[in-house]
Amino acid sequence: MFPFFFGSSDRPLFGAHSPPAKSARDTAIVLVPPLGQEALRAHRAIRQLGLRLARDRFHTLRFDLGGTGDSAGDFADARLQAWVEDTRTAIDELRDRTGVARVSLVGLRLGAALAWLAAQDRKDIDKIVLWEPVVRGASYLVELRRRHEEFLRAELPRRRTAPFAKDGEALGFPISRELADAVRAIDLTKGPSPNARCAVALVTAEGEDERAFEAALPSLVPRSRFSRLPVSQSWDSDEAVNSSLVPSEAIDAIIATLGEK
C-alpha cells in the first residue's frame, strides 16, 4: 500500500494505492468513501477491501474527499459538487498511475451517490458497485439528525438545557446549508443515469427508498443487479458511533461482483 497526496497542489487529496502483487487486471478500482462518522467507522473495512482487491489482481485506490480525513481543506467548506470532482480526480489519478483504460467504482453510503454522479459524463467507467447506497439525500439528512440527537442524549443523560439537534451539524461534522441543499437534491431513483457498463447495488436496509431504487434500477442502468446482503452492517446505527466495522460478508460480495465478467 502506498499512501500519497494527489490532485492540485492547493487542494491535495490523500489517497492510498494498493497495487496487485502479480499481473494486474485491465480494470482498476476506485473506492469512494462515505462521510463523517460513517467514514471513521468504515475506514478499516475500506482498507481491507483495497488490500483484498489488490490480492485479486486489481489496482485499487482509496482516498479522502476534500475537507475530510487527511485531505486538505475544512469540512465546513465542503461542497457536494467538489466531492464529485474529487472522485473524478481520483479516477484520473489511478488511470495515470497504472495505465489502465477502464475503472470500476465502489461507493459506500453517500460515497455510492458520489460515484453515481461522478460517472455521469465519463466514458471510462466499467462497473459501479453501490454499497448500502444513500438513495435519497433527504432521508439521509433526517436520519443523520436523528442519530446525532440520540447519540448525544445517551452520552450526556444529565444535560437538559441545550437542544441536541441543531441545524448545521451531525455527529461531529458541520453540514453547511449549501451542502445540505445539495445532498437533499440527491435521488438515485430519478436519474440521470451513470455512464457505466453495469451497476450493482448491495443492500441490507429494507426501507421505502431501497424498494424504490430496486424498482427503478433496471430502467436507469440496463445491465444492473440489486442484491440483498444477508447481514446488517449497522452503518446507520447510533450504537456503532466511533466503532470500527469490517463486514466480511459485504467485502466478499463486492470482490465477487468485481471479478465477474
Add this chain to the structure above:
Amino acid sequence: MIREKVLTVGESPALVGILSEPEQGLDKNQPVLVVLNSGLLPRVGPGRAAVLATRSAAELGLGGLRFDLSGVGDSDARRDTAGFEDRWVADTRAVMDHLEKTRGVTRFILMGLCSGADNSFETGVRDERVVGLVLLDGYAYKTPGFFARYYARRVLAPGSLGRLAERSVSGLLRRVVPVRRPSPPPPPSPSPPSPSQPPPRLTEDGHDELLLSGPQPQYWRDFPPRDRVAQNLRVMLRRGLTLCVIHSGARTMLYNYAEQFRDAFRDVDFGNALTVHYLENADHTFTELAQQALLQEAIHTFLKEFRSPTSRVPW
C-alpha cells in the same frame, strides 16, 4: 501556510502518518506535536480532532504529526507478541526516533484521547524527549469533592426522594421480615468506555445505575494505581514537562468538577506546569461543534507556550 506530507516509519510493517509543517519546513528547535490514536479510530480522530490540532501546531511554527499505531488505521500490525501498551509505546518512540534522525527534532508534545491519553502518558514517563502532554479524558481518580457532587446530584435528581422513601420502607420491612437475598454483583471498574467501541446504552440517569448495578460491558479500561501515576507525574515534572489535562462532562461517574485532577494529586507539586479544562457539556468524543471549538482553543493556547522566541512572527 502549512504543508502536509505522508510519513512512513519502518518498512514492513510500516507506521503511517501525516506530518503537518510550517511552509519553511520543520524547525528542529521547536517541539513537534504527535497525536496518537484513540482506541481503534483512524489517526484523524473523532471530528478530525487530530487533523485540526496538528494543523494548528504547524500554523504556530511547530510541527504536527498524526499517525496510526501498529494494527490501527493505515499502519500494519506488528508481528511480535508484545502487549498493546508496550507495543504502542514502542511505536510512538519509533516515530520520535525517526523525526530526530531525519529532521533533528529532539522535543515532542504527545496528545491523545482515552487510550491515546494513556499511551501518551506512559510514553512520557519512559522517554525524556517528551516535554508536553495533552491528555483528553485520561486517567482520573475520585476525590472527596467528586463524591460530594456525585451524591448531591443523586439526592437532587427528579424522583430520587420518592425512591429513597420507598427504599426506607422496604428496608424497614426487611428488618421486620428477614428475606434471604443473593449477594449483589461486584461493582464495575469505574473507567470510561473506549471511543473505539460503542458506548453502553444509558437511561436518563444511567450513569448512576452503571455505578451501582450489574456487570458492565467488557470495553471499560482500567487505570493504574493513583500512587504510581503520582510518582510518574513527579518524575516528568522534574524534567520540566508541562501538562494540559482536559476532561469531558460525559464521565460524571468518574470526573465531575474542574479541579478534580489537582485535588486527586494534592501530593504532586505542579507549580505552573498544569492546565486543566473541564468541558462539562462535552461528550467523550467532543462531538458537538461548539465543544470541538473549545477543545481546539484549549490545545492551541497550550501549544503557543512552546514556541521559542525565534519562531514568533514579528508583529
